[in-house]
Amino acid sequence: MRHRFGIRLALANSALIVIACALLSWTLVRSDLREIGRGLADRGFALGEHLAREAELPILSGDAETLRQLGLMARAERDVLYTHFVDVEGRVEATLGERPARRAPVPLHGDLPPTDVDAWEFEVPIYTTDARPQREELLAADPADRSPPSGRRQQIGRVLVGLALEPLRAHGDRVAMTAATFTIIVALMAVASAVLLASAITRPLQVLARAADRIAGGELETQVTLKSEDEVAAVAESFNAMARSLALSRAALEEHRRTLEEKVRARTERLETVNRELDEANRLKSEFLATVSHELRTPLNVIMGYTRMLAEGAGGDVTTEQQEMLESIHRHSKLQLDLISDVLDFSRLASGRVSVHVERFSLVSVLDEIRALHVGRQPQGEVAFVVDAVPDLPEMETDRVKLQEVVRNLVDNAAKFTQRGSVRMEARPGERAGWVTIAVRDTGRGIGAEDLPRIFEEFRQVGENNTRTTNGVGRGLAIVKRLMDVLGGRITVESTLGEGSTFFVQLPSRLPREAPVKPKAVAAAGTAQR
Numbered sequence: 001m002r003h004r005f006g007i008r009l010a011l012a013n014s015a016l017i018v019i020a021c022a023l024l025s026w027t028l029v030r031s032d033l034r035e036i037g038r039g040l041a042d043r044g045f046a047l048g049e050h051l052a053r054e055a056e057l058p059i060l061s062g063d064a065e066t067l068r069q070l071g072l073m074a075r076a077e078r079d080v081l082y083t084h085f086v087d088v089e090g091r092v093e094a095t096l097g098e099r100p101a102r103r104a105p106v107p108l109h110g111d112l113p114p115t116d117v118d119a120w121e122f123e124v125p126i127y128t129t130d131a132r133p134q135r136e137e138l139l140a141a142d143p144a145d146r147s148p149p150s151g152r153r154q155q156i157g158r159v160l161v162g163l164a165l166e167p168l169r170a171h172g173d174r175v176a177m178t179a180a181t182f183t184i185i186v187a188l189m190a191v192a193s194a195v196l197l198a199s200a201i202t203r204p205l206q207v208l209a210r211a212a213d214r215i216a217g218g219e220l221e222t223q224v225t226l227k228s229e230d231e232v233a234a235v236a237e238s239f240n241a242m243a244r245s246l247a248l249s250r251a252a253l254e255e256h257r258r259t260l261e262e263k264v265r266a267r268t269e270r271l272e273t274v275n276r277e278l279d280e281a282n283r284l285k286s287e288f289l290a291t292v293s294h295e296l297r298t299p300l301n302v303i304m305g306y307t308r309m310l311a312e313g314a315g316g317d318v319t320t321e322q323q324e325m326l327e328s329i330h331r332h333s334k335l336q337l338d339l340i341s342d343v344l345d346f347s348r349l350a351s352g353r354v355s356v357h358v359e360r361f362s363l364v365s366v367l368d369e370i371r372a373l374h375v376g377r378q379p380q381g382e383v384a385f386v387v388d389a390v391p392d393l394p395e396m397e398t399d400r401v402k403l404q405e406v407v408r409n410l411v412d413n414a415a416k417f418t419q420r421g422s423v424r425m426e427a428r429p430g431e432r433a434g435w436v437t438i439a440v441r442d443t444g445r446g447i448g449a450e451d452l453p454r455i456f457e458e459f460r461q462v463g464e465n466n467t468r469t470t471n472g473v474g475r476g477l478a479i480v481k482r483l484m485d486v487l488g489g490r491i492t493v494e495s496t497l498g499e500g501s502t503f504f505v506q507l508p509s510r511l512p513r514e515a516p517v518k519p520k521a522v523a524a525a526g527t528a529q530r
């Protein structure tokens with residue numbers, strides 16, 4: 001493959017030189033033959049004219065013997081095959097030599113004779129003059145035109161002279177042989193020189209190609225050494241410079257890669273350490289929260305128990321004023337207890353240590369329970385709590401407590417932010433088969449469009465005066481979102497400021513028993529909708 005260029009170059013050069021030699025030889029041979037042919041023709045015509053002049057009187061007198069003598073004389077000339085004297089009536093007066101069957105008249109314009117004839121025939125007319133020109137006529141005539149005055153000249157016969165073509169052919173063959181020999185010698189020399197030239201051109205190219213191969217194979221220190229000092233050597237020098245710079249770049253790149261790898265390794269190790277520390281810190285935080293909240297709940301329960309007993313008169317009669325104070329202590333303790341429960345739940349959810357207890361239950365019963373809880377809390381009845389469930393809802397098979405926690409949180413919020421009107425809990429089959437949708441709809445203050453995406457964030461409270469007029473720390477919806485992740489559903493919201501809000505809970509009615517429980521970061525705003 002690699003030698004093809006050299007072979008092509010040598011072949012092309014040789015072919016060109018051979019063709020040029022052959023053409024040159026052929027042209028030379030032809031022009032030489034033409035020249036000789038012309039000489040032969042001139043000789044033939046000259047001889048014919050000479051014989052025609054000499055034959056005038058013997059033809060007139062019918063002297064065949066003199067004609068034969070003339071013929072004999074002519075035949076003594078080189079290449080003359082025959083002479084043939086004929087009078088005007090076609091009577092042959094004298095023939096010397098044999099007229100070959102294959103003969104041709106002399107061609108015009110010095111063309112070469114055809115190859116299949118043996119003789120060239122020159123025909124020259126024999127004239128006589130019926131009256132010889134007078135001396136005065138000859139003197140008066142134009143020296144350029146010494147022919148007799150027209151009208152007096154008369155053809156009395158013709159002479160045919162045949163010249164042999166054999167010598168011409170033999171000469172042609174010799175010349176052609178010489179030319180062919182010359183062509184072959186020159187062609188051989190041309191092929192040899194073309195091969196040498198091609199190899200002189202391709203050898204350095206092959207050296208360069210081999211070096212390029214080695215460089216491509218990774219041997220960047222490869223250098224090319226050429227003995228010449230010509231342009232090819234200049235190319236080799238550039239090639240070497242390029243290879244050197246490539247080697248330098250490669251080394252720099254290698255160094256860079258090595259340091260980069262080291263940096264990445266160091267950073268990865270650092271990240272892993274930080275991750276481990278974070279995990280540990282998170283675990284400790286969750287444990288701490290769980291322990292602390294547990295420890296706080298016990299005394300709080302005791303406080304609440306005793307407060308209730310005092311309020312019921314277990315410690316003696318209490319005045320209305322004392323009753324109100326005890327109620328207040330109880331309310332705030334309850335609030336504190338709820339808060340601690342929330343913190344405990346959230347820390348459990350955040351650490352991913354949450355278990356799921358799937359059970360069969362009726363969704364309507366859960367909604368009714370929550371409703372009863374709120375109706376009891378709001379005896380004056382300024383807000384109507386309504387459960388509106390589609391009949392024949394399939395039974396739920398999921399974690400009842402967690403679902404109840406979700407809906408309770410939503411209804412708590414609705415009740416908290418609704419002064420008058422209604423809080424409706426609607427239940428209907430979901431858009432996807434096997435799913436249900438629970439909507440908690442209120443006629444409260446609503447949520448601004450700009451706040452909607454943020455309400456699921458932990459500790460996020462929005463709207464005017466937020467915590468000042470209502471209780472809570474802004475964890476309810478964050479817990480709801482995490483619980484929905486555990487239940488395999490999702491929560492969305494639609495709201496108009498001043499008109500009310502609707503939270504939609506969509507979840508599969510049947511939770512797989514081994515549902516994956518993924519701890520997730522605190523809820524982002526992604527699920528909120530308008």
Ligand SMILES: Nc1ncnc2c1ncn2[C@@H]1O[C@H](COP(=O)(O)OP(=O)(O)OP(=O)(O)O)[C@@H](O)[C@H]1O
Pocket residue numbers: 342413414417442444445446447455460461462463466471472473474475476477478501
């Ligand atoms: N139904 C609603 N109507 C108007 N605003 C609401 C409603 N539900 C939630 N919000 C807004 O979203 C915020 C976040 O609610 P979230 O339940 O997370 O916290 P919270 O109710 O303030 O406190 P917590 O639930 O911890 O007691 C609320 O503070 C309130 O501004």
Ligand SMILES: [Mg+2]
Pocket residue numbers: 409412413472475476477
């Ligand atoms: Mg809340």
